[in-house]
Amino acid sequence: RVAAVVDRVNTTMQVWQGLTAGCAQCHDHKYDPMSQMEYYQLFDFFNQSSDADLNNEHPVLSILGITDKKQLVPAKKKVEDALKILDEAARELEIPEPGPISPESSTLDVIAFSGQMPPFCVEMGDGGNRDWPWVEAPEDAPEGIDQVIRQEAPAGQVRQVFFEKSLHPHVVAEGDTYHIDARILEVPESMSLQVRLDDETVWEHRAYWGVTTFAHGVDGEPSLLRHGDLPATGEWVQLQVDASKIGIEVGKTVLGIAMTQTGGKIEWGGVRRKSSRPTERADLWSYRAFVDRWSENPSDLFEAPIRAALVATRSDNTEKNSDVVDLEIWWKKQLSPVGRRVLKPQQQVYDQLLQEKNAIQARAVPVPVMVDLAPDKLRSTHILERGYYLAAGKQVSADVPQFLPPMEEDTARHRLSLAQWLLSPENxxxxxxxxxxxxxxxxxxxxxxxxxxxxxxxxxxxxxxxxxxxxxxxxxxxxxxxxxxxxxxxxxxxxxxxxxxxxxxxxxxxxxxxxxxxxRIRLPAEVVRDQALAIGGILSAKKFGPPVFPPQPDGVWQVVYNGAGWRESAGEDRLRRSLYTFFRRTAPYPTMLTFDAPSRDVCQPRRIRTNTPLQALVMLNDPVSIEAAAGLARISFQHSNEMTLAISHAFERATCRHPTEPELQQLLQLSQQQHEVFQHDPEAAKRFLESGNWNIEDVKLHPVAATLMVVANVLLNLDETLVRG
Known part of the structure; x- marks a missing residue:
């Protein structure tokens, strides 16, 4: 972070004041009247930003493209309207309080999922690397299931879906059994199924069907107990597991469930528990029970506003507390099985519109911004001896160099006041x-x-x-x-x-x-490339968006990015303005580097222009220059198929003037020489045209077109084309 702040100080002073302040980072400036203490006083202005210069950089400002901005406004309105409809339906829905439940009764209770995950389960798949693979349930699925988990594993490989944190961990009672809906679709030579439970101590309670292929547990023990052969293929079955047989004692709390397969293709339809203790989930059926259970100690699985609303229900004035009303609507939408079933149509519309809105917002580009820390959290700034970040010396506070006009004494010292000082009439x-x-x-x-x-x-x-x-x-x-x-x-x-x-x-x-x-000055690197594309009529006018990857030589990234390849953009993107070219300081785009573009590792206010043979070689051989030459030749060829007129048109387009007679004769002589070469070697003409993405079906025109393309390439490399003045 110190390096980032140093860069901000040096850049600010060099860009706005024309001063080499960085020379005072390690010691007093040798030439200018700036001491090391004054340098770190400037440092303090930038040391109070809340960013930490980490990979998870924050704060950031999300920037949307123009099209996405226009789409986002109506998308937000649709989501708001759908939410109002959903909340109104929930408000009008009356869910009666359930009657008393006999503790001796035995019911089949959905504990993990049935068609969809219940709320507030942390679901993980394939070792936690992806979400559960939900698909629409087939027509012959068990009653009440509208979604199933369809999972496929290559022979010998393991696939698993599981959750390990739920709003409703349950306490095992005497005689509890688990019932798992499943259907095997494809069976390889060797396949096995496994259901595993977590009883708050270890994941060592497993039941399996088929052959023993699992690496964990002891076969025949509760940690890995065989429950039978594989079910018949293509039929829905209910796999049954007795909690006591896989070692789960009465009174233990089951926190997680996992379904695992080795090879094959299967559909999981639901996991249920048959128990004599159904009242554990009374908060799903009764709003009053929900508030009673969670108001004292809200689960951290609830979002902060819900936890706050639950705590608010403990106040004496609960009837007038608007949060309680919102909480009841939320309970109907998110927890109540009756509410979720009745409100499902409105919820689906809302979810779809919300997904569309989120998709637009996801395309935003996160841009780090500098936000100052709160006054009570400001950092202390010290002089760093020899510029070493671990050698903190005397503490200093923000101020400007003494040889420049001072700030007013009563002015707060922060970045805004520094900006105002930079633009003050006294500076x-x-x-x-x-x-x-x-x-x-x-x-x-x-x-x-x-x-x-x-x-x-x-x-x-x-x-x-x-x-x-x-x-x-x-x-x-x-x-x-x-x-x-x-x-x-x-x-x-x-x-x-x-x-x-x-x-x-x-x-x-x-x-x-x-x-x-x-x-007379040569054009900057970016303008050299963009001008060539514009003269060739192929420069893309597209604005905004992510960086693009125009052609560059192979191997540039081999060392810097451990062999990673440059993913060359296709279509319009490869011909966009140089402003959009992907740029990394450790591997700058080589064409621009040849024309003196800086590497951008530090601020460089001035580019030192050079004139080297490499620049001419780039203009004659770079794929972008070849495509630009093909574009210029194509335009000139369409203007006239007579070589003299075509060359004159190309010359005028490249230099903004008509060629003189000697210049025209030189270019005609070049065209005659090249035409003879391509006449004797039609394949060379074809390859040259293909290198510029110029497709001409008539083979007879290949030598003429390739010749004009060579002339166009020369015109783009003229000193008059590349130099202003």
């Missing part, structure tokens, strides 16, 4: 640093060349008064309007100058710091 750096950054984007080099360093080791302004005037005007007159700043610069005579220069100008001012002519 001389914020406006100048930003104006300088905008100037660099437009002219290729800032008025202060070192965008990242306005300190003593940075470059001096080439036009100090101009920088001051732009900063003050932008701050005071334009009121921080970025549009106004851009308009002022791009409408100036300086910006509109021609890029042509005289030999004298180039000799006297090699780097054009006097701005006697427009500066």
């Amino acid at each position: 001389p750096l914020t406006a100048r640093v930003h104006v300088n950054r905008v100037w660099e984007q437009l002219f290729g080099i800032g008025l202060v060349e070192t965008l990242e360093d306005f300190g003593t080791q940075g470059a001096l302004p080439s036009h100090r008064k101009l920088l001051d005037w732009l900063a003050v005007t932008w701050q005071q007159e334009d009121r921080w309007s970025h549009k106004a700043l851009l308009r002022r610069i791009v409408t100036s005579e300086t910006y509109r100058r021609n890029a042509r220069s005289t030999p004298e100008q180039r000799q006297e001012d090699v780097r054009n710091r006097l701005l006697t002519h427009a500066t």
